[in-house]
Amino acid sequence: MVRTPYSKLDSDAFTRIRVILMTAIEADALRFSHMCGRMNGALRPELAQIRRLEQHQRTLVNWLNPADQTPLETSIAYEQVAIEVTAAVALAEPDAYAAATYRFGLLEDFDHMYRYSALMDRVEGKDANAIIQSYTDIMPGRATSVQHRHPYDDVRDHYDKDRAEFITKLHALTIVSGESQTHEYYLNVGPKFADPIARQLYAEIASVEEQHVTQFESLTDPRETWMEKWMLHKAMEVYNYWSCVESEEDPKIKRIWERSLDYKLGQLQHVAALFERYERRDASSILPDSLPDPIQYVSHREYIKQVLRAEQGLSAKRPDYVDRSQEHPRTVEYRQQLESEGSASDTIAADYNWTAGTELSAIPAGQVELPVTMADETIRRTL
Numbered sequence: 001m002v003r004t005p006y007s008k009l010d011s012d013a014f015t016r017i018r019v020i021l022m023t024a025i026e027a028d029a030l031r032f033s034h035m036c037g038r039m040n041g042a043l044r045p046e047l048a049q050i051r052r053l054e055q056h057q058r059t060l061v062n063w064l065n066p067a068d069q070t071p072l073e074t075s076i077a078y079e080q081v082a083i084e085v086t087a088a089v090a091l092a093e094p095d096a097y098a099a100a101t102y103r104f105g106l107l108e109d110f111d112h113m114y115r116y117s118a119l120m121d122r123v124e125g126k127d128a129n130a131i132i133q134s135y136t137d138i139m140p141g142r143a144t145s146v147q148h149r150h151p152y153d154d155v156r157d158h159y160d161k162d163r164a165e166f167i168t169k170l171h172a173l174t175i176v177s178g179e180s181q182t183h184e185y186y187l188n189v190g191p192k193f194a195d196p197i198a199r200q201l202y203a204e205i206a207s208v209e210e211q212h213v214t215q216f217e218s219l220t221d222p223r224e225t226w227m228e229k230w231m232l233h234k235a236m237e238v239y240n241y242w243s244c245v246e247s248e249e250d251p252k253i254k255r256i257w258e259r260s261l262d263y264k265l266g267q268l269q270h271v272a273a274l275f276e277r278y279e280r281r282d283a284s285s286i287l288p289d290s291l292p293d294p295i296q297y298v299s300h301r302e303y304i305k306q307v308l309r310a311e312q313g314l315s316a317k318r319p320d321y322v323d324r325s326q327e328h329p330r331t332v333e334y335r336q337q338l339e340s341e342g343s344a345s346d347t348i349a350a351d352y353n354w355t356a357g358t359e360l361s362a363i364p365a366g367q368v369e370l371p372v373t374m375a376d377e378t379i380r381r382t383l
Helices: 013-041 041-062 073-090 096-123 166-192 197-218 226-249 251-277 302-313 329-338 344-348
Strands: 314-317 320-323
Touching: 013 041, 013 073, 013 166, 013 226, 013 251, 041 251, 073 096, 073 166, 073 314, 096 166, 096 197, 096 302, 096 344, 166 197, 166 226, 197 344, 226 320, 314 329
Parallel strands: none
Antiparallel strands: 314 320
């Protein structure tokens, strides 16, 4: 279960992206399995058996992350996962409403990466591009400070389980897995920072990530049975491991994807048999004969710029996407209350513009960075 990790600087950034996404998908498999077990007594032995395999698979994949990758570097990588994978999903999604939802979330994660890049410049003196390797632009998206919405305005319309295309179901489960992991990670690592702005920034973005989990999970149809959802989860895991196999260039990592794909195919076969036993339905009524095209692990810089130009000014008013001038008063009031003492995401980027190679700039001798509070009009930064 413990293998040699990738190199944070020498490995291709998309290898890291795949590792982070597949860790998230295995985490969501465990999360779903436990929830299902709490609601279905007869399934508990079968759930426990497969869950133990998923525990080991999550360990295998998660331990590919290197020990010298700092929590802030990992946070930036998490946002790159959200940006590039969500962009690929938005481009491939046949359902117009679901695609709009992915684009909406994409611009918010795009801005999160910019804010974390500013934080990295502040607390570590590093250039975020060393992690993202120019695959993704470091620039503002839809400002984090305007992303806070009333909970009602983050609930979306769900697909129709009987009419939605199979890939639409796989996309929804894939993206909510990634967002769930990101949300939990920020809640866990945020308090470990000593820098006051860092602590506040993680708290602010973690709140938005909870909104994203709510938004993307609401795309799934609540009328699907527990067994149907379990089988869809297994199919989604197969699809994603296959996508990794198709795109991975590191031979050692690719062998792990191939092995994991074999495991997931066996698990899908087992769960499909359980589905037919308990629901008296043919698994082929849910599963197609072949998989859709794999996720495209490529840079989406130009596509994201197009979306940014067209949709940066959007907000949401349950369940629609509207111009920010048309927001519901409950969202406006919620945001005003949440930001009554300021916004860390605005503060951290007040005088930040990404410039290549900033980590090579030395701090002049005797110059010390002063503490910063939310009351400061600008951040005192030292390069």
